[in-house]
Amino acid sequence: MYRCVTFFCAMFLCSSFALSILKENDRKVIVDIIQSFNKPSDVISNLCWTNTSKKKLTISLTQANKPRSIKFVSALHDNDLVYPEKIIFLIDVSCKETKAFLNEAASRKYFGRPHRWFIINRPANEIRVPLEIDNMHMLPDSEVYVMQLINNSYSINLMYKIKPNREWIIENYGNWSTENGLTISSHAKEALAVRRRDLARASIATSMVITDNSSFADLEVLQYKQIDPVTKSGYHQLTPLYEFMNASREFILTDQWGYRANGTWYGMVGHLADGTAEIAGAVLFITEERMQHVEYMSHPMASSVKFLFREPPLSYQNNLYLLPFQASVWYCIASFVMVLIVAMYVSAYWEAKKVKEKHKGDDTAVLVPTISDVTIFVMCAISQQGSTVELKGMLGRLMILILFLVFLFLYTAYSASIVVLLQSSSNQIRTLTDLLNSKLELGVEDTPYNRYWFMNEKEPIRRAIYEKKIAPSGSKPKFFDLTEGVLQLQKKPFALNCNLGVAYKVMEKYFYEHEKCGLQEISYLQDDNPWQAVRRGSPYREIFKIGLLRNEEFGLNDRTNRIIYSKKPVCSVRGGSFVSVSLVDCYPILLLLLYGMILGVLLLLVEIFHHRKILNMPCGGGKSQRLLVDTTPHSELSDKMQVAEL
Structure with a gap:
């Protein structure tokens, strides 16, 4: 018994010692x-x-x-x-x-x-x-x-x-x-x-947006690059990623990028949010709501969605007839005209007095010293028109020479500037506010994301663009096929919100070289750069990130972008086109003519009213009047009447 107790105690001590060491x-x-x-x-x-x-x-x-x-x-x-x-x-x-x-x-x-x-x-x-x-x-x-x-x-x-x-x-x-x-x-x-990047050919679900039934069969061939270009570029950009991961691809097709309705996400973002898919097959725009369900990895596309338009004629934004001279020149011309009117009036008054003392009669070729006559004479000189009257003296003739010579040069410079400005384009449309207030017609490429963003935008300027320019009350919303929108862009002052890379590729097919000049871009979305997204919390997130950055560093994304998208065309022959003058160019002049005609009619009515008022005034006023008899000879009176008629 004692030996057993000793044995068990020794075993316990040994195990305790071994356990403590462990x-x-x-x-x-x-x-x-x-x-x-x-x-x-x-x-x-x-x-x-x-x-x-x-x-x-x-x-x-x-x-x-x-x-x-x-x-x-x-x-x-x-x-x-x-x-x-x-x-x-x-x-x-x-x-x-x-x-x-x-x-x-x-x-x-x-x-x-x-x-x-x-x-x-x-x-x-x-x-x-x-x-x-x-x-x-x-x-x-x-x-x-x-x-x-x-x-x-x-x-x-x-x-x-x-x-x-x-x-x-x-x-x-x-x-x-x-x-x-x-x-x-x-x-x-x-x-x-x-x-852990080797996934041993495990299948990874990819959600892909297909808006045309023929696009899935065209993913590899790329025969119609302008149809579903974002999906096709995403397919070719993700192919090296799956090879890097040694994984197979499982497609989940949808026709929407993904938005939230009634608290539920649908489309491609919906597949990422509920875990059905691990990675998006097409790039996405960054929004605050989406960030709760997806993570943005890289920016594989150089192209973006913006308003694209050609610089409109200068007359669409400005009054051409005020542009040839700077404001300081106009002020100097106005001051010069006022000085000339005063100087011409003084000279005309002096010459009229000299002629009256010398000839004791009237000379119809001499400028009458009145403000109205002198002003009309100066206006005739400004518009390069002649006059039946003139100043006879040396000082007066010198003033007339200076007057016509100065305004001849001004008229020549003004006319030459107008000709140049009629062929010029405006570069003043820089913001969405400028686009809203311009005379350009607006249209939008008919894609699911464009319809969603334009119809649901709440920012005042962007909302006004949709309600006033894209879908005005009582008219059909202006959503176009890309080719149709680009052709309208070619024919008239028009702005199209579209995928720039694909629009430039269509331009290469239809536009002449001189029509590729003056292209401008304005972003409608606050962040118009699309990003590659994966499911938030995806176990392959870090592998995706490394693979996507590898694609960017190796130039694989750039290769795909050059195949599917085009860069902005280079303007090589800006002066190769001639633009005809339109009613928009002549609008200020026609308006001036209309105002002048209205003013002329009003002045005529005022003169008629004033003339009738004088004829209807009473002669005596209730008091006796002395009858004055003109003793001028009949022949002399006839001569004076003829002069008065002239």
Whole structure:
């Protein structure tokens, strides 16, 4: 009996000693592994160790070269995960509470990035996946380290699955022994996403927008590039990505990019939001609502959606007949005219007085010294018209010479400028407000995203563009096929909201070289650059990101863009066209003529009214009048009457 008690006591002491050594080594391995991450870490531990062992682990972490904090919990709490990228969950599968803890973490999707897990597995003779995590979905974005004692040496491995229904893949992170400490394998020094980019031909769901039934068959051939160009470019830009991942592609087709209606997303964004698809097959615009469900990776397209128009004639924005001279020149001309009127009046008055004293009669060829006559004489000189009267003196003739010579030069300069301005175009349309207030007609390429954005825009200027220019009340909304819209752009002052890269390709087919000059672009959307998007929380997110950036660096995106899209045409023969003068160009002159005719009629009526008022005035006024008899001879009176008639 005594020998049995002694034997069992010895066995107990040996096992306790071995267990203490094992726990001590466990602590060293944990500290060394966490130190090897070389980044801030807050350990959240769910261990069934003794308080002494927990205390020793805490001391070991805080006394390390790069101190780390540790917190022992029995369940998960949201306030423990303020900075999830710093969290390392530490568990021991030998503890009874481990299974419940893991199930709760799985329900909260804590096995994906950026969370990290460190699992202490039971000692065994071979590396194996702990039974407690065998049914968990730890996909390529997970970072789960499993520590296992094998033959007096610790093996640290990362375990994940390519897809939930696939087998486990085990990566060796390193080994730890009492003699050598931690030895990290060479391939473990690569980025996690780079190591796991080989998906072994697993299928990845891609949501693709197809608005024309023939587009799917034309994805490879690209016979009709102007039909669904965004989808076709996305297909060719994602092909190298799937080759980089060694994955197969599964298509999910839709006819909408994806918008929210009644709280539910539909279309391509709907497929990403509900997890049906992992990546978008066509680029998307960035919106605040979409960012809750998708993540934007890269900007593969150089093209964007904007209003495209040719610079309209200058007369569409300005009164051409005020542009030849600057404002200061007009002020100088007006001042010069006023000075001439005064000077001509003084000269005419002086000459009329001299002629009257010398000839004692009237000379019909002499300018009458009245303000109205002098003003009309100056206006005749300005408009290069002749006059039946003139000044006879040397001073007067010199003034007339200066008057006609100055206005001859001004008239020549003005006329030449008008001819140039009639062939000029305006570059004053720079903003959406300018576009709204311009005389340009507006149209929109008929695509699902254009119809959505224009019909649902709330910003005042953009809303006014849709209601006044695109879909005015009582008329059909101006949504055009791309080719039809580009042809209208060629024929008249017109602005088309379209995909620029495809519109420029259509222009290459229909436009003459001189018609490619003066092209202007104005963005309607606040952010008109489309981005490649993936599902938020996708386990392949980092692999997608690396592959998409690789496509950009290797020029694969640029190659696809050059095949499907065209750049803005270069203007090489701007002076090769002649524009006929239209009614818009003559509008100010016709308006001036109309105002002049109206003013002439009004003045005629005023003169008639004034003449009749004089004839109807009473002669006597109630008082006796003396009768004055003209004693002028009859012949002289007749001569005066003839002069008066002239």
